[in-house]
Amino acid sequence: MSNALTFSGFVQAAQGLTDYSPLTLQGDKLSFRSWGVKDYFIQPQEQNRKVVQAFKQTLLAEYGQRRLDRICRKYHLDIDSLIKTGSPLLASHIDTISIGASEVFTKDLSEEGDSKAKWLTPQQIHAKVEKLREHAFTKDNDRFSFWRLPIISSLIRGDSLFFDKTKSLLWPKLSGISYQTYVETLSKRIGTLEPEEGSLIPAPSTQGTDYFKVYKKMVKDGLVAYALKPVSSFSLLRPLIVFRPTSTTLAAHDAPQTWLTDFELHIGSSGYLAAKSELSAVMTDSDFCPPGKKVDVTGYSLGAVHTQRFLADHWKRVESAFCFNGPSVESSLAEKFASEVNATPPSSEEASFSIQVFRTRDDLAHQVGDKHIGWGVSHPKVRREVLEVDFVERPIDTRFSVRPYLARHVHLFLLDRSSPFVAQRHQKETIDKHLDNTSFGSAGKYWEGLRVTMGSLFLYPLLLAVHKVAFFSHKYFHISLFTYSAERYDYLSFFKSRVVSLLPSGSESIS
Numbered sequence: 165m166s167n168a169l170t171f172s173g174f175v176q177a178a179q180g181l182t183d184y185s186p187l188t189l190q191g192d193k194l195s196f197r198s199w200g201v202k203d204y205f206i207q208p209q210e211q212n213r214k215v216v217q218a219f220k221q222t223l224l225a226e227y228g229q230r231r232l233d234r235i236c237r238k239y240h241l242d243i244d245s246l247i248k249t250g251s252p253l254l255a256s257h258i259d260t261i262s263i264g265a266s267e268v269f270t271k272d273l274s275e276e277g278d279s280k281a282k283w284l285t286p287q288q289i290h291a292k293v294e295k296l297r298e299h300a301f302t303k304d305n306d307r308f309s310f311w312r313l314p315i316i317s318s319l320i321r322g323d324s325l326f327f328d329k330t331k332s333l334l335w336p337k338l339s340g341i342s343y344q345t346y347v348e349t350l351s352k353r354i355g356t357l358e359p360e361e362g363s364l365i366p367a368p369s370t371q372g373t374d375y376f377k378v379y380k381k382m383v384k385d386g387l388v389a390y391a392l393k394p395v396s397s398f399s400l401l402r403p404l405i406v407f408r409p410t411s412t413t414l415a416a417h418d419a420p421q422t423w424l425t426d427f428e429l430h431i432g433s434s435g436y437l438a439a440k441s442e443l444s445a446v447m448t449d450s451d452f453c454p455p456g457k458k459v460d461v462t463g464y465s466l467g468a469v470h471t472q473r474f475l476a477d478h479w480k481r482v483e484s485a486f487c488f489n490g491p492s493v494e495s496s497l498a499e500k501f502a503s504e505v506n507a508t509p510p511s512s513e514e515a516s517f518s519i520q521v522f523r524t525r526d527d528l529a530h531q532v533g534d535k536h537i538g539w540g541v542s543h544p545k546v547r548r549e550v551l552e553v554d555f556v557e558r559p560i561d562t563r564f565s566v567r568p569y570l571a572r573h574v575h576l577f578l579l580d581r582s583s584p585f586v587a588q589r590h591q592k593e594t595i596d597k598h599l600d601n602t603s604f605g606s607a608g609k610y611w612e613g614l615r616v617t618m619g620s621l622f623l624y625p626l627l628l629a630v631h632k633v634a635f636f637s638h639k640y641f642h643i644s645l646f647t648y649s650a651e652r653y654d655y656l657s658f659f660k661s662r663v664v665s666l667l668p669s670g671s672e673s674i675s
Contacts, residue, residue: 169192169194169218169222170222170226171222171223171226171261171299172298172299173192173194174187174194174219174222174258175258175262175299177194177195177196177258178196178255178258178259179303185197185254185255186212186215186252186253186254187215187252187253187254187255188211188215189211189214189215189218196255208250209249209250210250212246212250212251212252212253213247213250215252215253216243216246216247216251216253217247219243219253219257219258220243220244220247223243223261226299227265231272234264235260235261235264235265236264238264238324239260239263239264239324239325241257241260241261259301260325261299262299262300262301262332263301263325263328263329263332264328265296265297265298265299265300265301266297266300266301266302266328266331266332266335267328267331267332267360267363267364268293268296268297268363268364269360269362269363269364269377270362270364270377270395271362272292272296273289273292273293273296273395278377281395281396282395282396282397283396283397284395284396285396285398286369286371286372286373286374286375286395286396286398286399287371287372289374289375289395289396290372290373290374290375293364293366293375297335300332300335301329301332301333302332302333302335302336324358326356326413326415327356327357327358327415327416330353330356330357331357331358331359334349334353334357335366337349337579338350338365338366338367338368339366339367339368339373340368340373341368341579342368342578343368344486344520344578345578345579346367346368347404347406347460347462347486348464348486348488348522348576348577348578348579349576349578349579350365350406350462351406351407351409351462351463351464351467351468351486351488352409352464352488352574352576354390354406354408354409354467355388355408355409355410355411355412355413355416356413356416358416358417359378359381359390360378360381361378361379361380361381362377362378363377363378364376364377364378364395365377365378365392367394367401369399369400369401370400371399371400374394374395374396374399374400374401375394375395375396375399376392376393376394376395376401376404377392377393377394377395378390378391378392379391379392379393379403379446379451379452380446380452382439382442382443382446383417383418383649384435384438384439384442385418385421385425385434385435385438385439386418386421386422386424386425386432386434386435386466387407387408387425387432387435387436387438387439387470388407388408388411388416388417388418388422389405389406389407389408389439389443389470390405390406390408391403391404391405391446391452392404392405392406393451393452402457402458402459402460402483403452403453403457403459403460404459404460404461404462405443405446405459405460405461405462405474406461406462406463406467407461407462407463407466407467407468407470407471407474408422408463408466408467409422409463409464409465409466409467409468410422410423410426410465410466414645414646414647415646415647416647417647417648417649418646418647418648418649419646419647420627420630420631420634420635420646421435421631422435422466423627423631424624424627424628424631425466426466426619427615427619427620427623427624427627428619428624429616429620430493430494431466431469431491431493431532431533432466432469432470432473432493433473435470436470436473436474440477443474443477443478444477444478447459447478447481453481458481458482458483458517459478459481459482459483460482460483460484460485460486461474461475461478461482461484461485461486462485462486462487462488463486463487463488463490464487464488464489464490465488465489465490465491465529465573466490466491467490468487468488468489468490468491469490469491469492469493469533471485471486471487471490472485472487472490472492472493472497472536472537473493473497473537475501475519475537476493476497476500476501476537479501479504479505479514479515479517480514480515482517483517483518484517484518484520485517485518485519485520485537486520486522487519487520487521487522487536487537488522488523489522489523489524489527489529489530489573490521490529490530490536491529491530491531491532491533492530492532492533492534492535492536492537492599492601492608493533493534493535493536493537494533494534494535495534495535495602497537498534498535498536498537498538498539498540498599499535499539499540501537501538501541502539502540502541502542505541505543505546506540506541506542506543508543510543510544510545512545513545515543515545515546516545516546517545517546517547518546518547518548518549519537519538519541519546519547519548519549520549520551521536521538521549521550521551521599522551522553522577522578523550523551523552523553524552524553524554524555524572524573524575524577525552525553525554525572526572527572527573528573528611529573531601531607531608531611531612532601532608532611532612532615533601533608533612534600534601534602534612535599535600535601535602536599536600536601538595538599539596539599539600540596548591548592548595549589549590549591549595550589550590550591550595550598550599551587551588551589551590552587552588552589552590552598553577553585553586553587554585554586554587554588555572555575555577555583555584555585556583556584556585556586634646634648635648635650638650638652639651639652639653640652640653
């Protein structure tokens with residue numbers, strides 16, 4: 165193998181190629197040849213082995229054995245099998261490694277992992293991450309489009325390529341922006357990222373680009389939350405908890421359960437109650453949030469409802485709560501929250517927090533539910549704000565289509581400057597009116613009534629039936645129409661235990 169070969173050379177050779185032509189190697193020169201009919205019957209196995217062996221040696225030199233093994237294991241890429249069978253190296257193999265190289269874990273920053281990484285400054289971490297992501301996947305192509313994924317394989321084991329590709333393409337947009345823009349982007353896109361525990365996510369900071377690590381992922385009955393902790397002990401970032409919205413991505417964890425919770429009498433209540441003890445454990449974990457410090461919390465749509473429920477329980481340790489295009493909660497919870505906060509002494513720092521509610525006009529989501537958390541709060545140290553966005557250009561008539569409502573609901577209005585908008589801010593005297601869907605003349609009364617009646621009578625039973633069938637298939641047949649976090653039934657252990665129980669006393673156990 166020539167010393168001139170680098171992974172960058174393989175990446176450049178693969179750029180612009182959309183077919184399955186194999187890679188050839190002449191000296192240290194890489195090129196793709198056309199795939200002919202004879203390749204289906206006779207393959208140049210020795211040439212293929214030479215290319216794949218060179219590819220593997222390059223990867224080991226640049227990534228090391230541990231990181232390469234992690235990437236190959238995650239995407240079920242067996243390089244040694246390609247060498248053994250003499251199979252060709254394809255552009256999709258190179259892209260797969262690039263997607264894997266896009267993700268950085270704290271253990272990649274230092275051999276000692278977290279214990280050493282936390283003593284690095286944000287600038288030192290950024291330099292290391294830039295080096296580790298040198299060959300990250302940043303240019304989209306159709307080699308990994310949804311319809312070209314191995315569908316049968318995805319039904320059986322799921323496929324993380326979709327999420328990691330999306331994550332890699334979004335990565336550059338998460339730094340160099342305002343903090344409010346950052347939390348909006350993360351809140352609305354976390355459902356298509358599915359970050360793993362220990363992985364890094366860039367964040368804007370006055371110190372430049374800083375980094376969160378995924379400290380914990382919590383999945384319970386339709387609630388998915390990510391506890392993000394600054395990697396560096398010198399970071400100016402606060403810990404951040406992000407609640408995932410209703411998932412329209414079928415491969416996301418527990419997507420059907422998020423649909424079900426949208427049509428509960430009290431939106432998001434079952435998921436939050438199931439995860440309540442785990443969320444409390446995170447908040448009392450001094451490694452995540454040291455005593456005396458506060459956290460930020462954010463969510464979009466269903467995630468905004470979970471954000472409100474979380475705030476009602478943990479407001480004494482919250483600095484800022486951001487709710488994007490979210491429904492409201494039941495009146496009893498909003499009123500109880502207001503009473504608790506208002507009863508706090510005016511000088512108390514526990515009530516020093518902010519609630520920022522971001523909405524788009526004509527979005528149906530924030531018109532359901534009863535009252536938004538923050539309604540009726542009059543404590544002088546609580547900062548409340550509703551920002552209602554109205555887009556300047558409205559090319560579609562909203563009277564005859566649901567599509568414009570959905571488009572505005574998911575729109576990243578703080579990040580996308582191509583769609584001009586105006587915003588109306590509501591504070592103090594006018595805010596309570598906009599946080600109350602039960603007031604006379606409110607459109608929320610109509611939409612909430614429609615959600616409860618249609619949801620409970622028709623949609624909820626239908627979705628529940630789909631979920632039950634899909635979950636049964638996942639657990640007992642190991643075939644998943646959706647990706648569930650619940651463990652599958654272990655038939656091997658069951659049969660082993662049955663055989664052992666039938667053996668005479670004193671017989672050796674089955675290994």
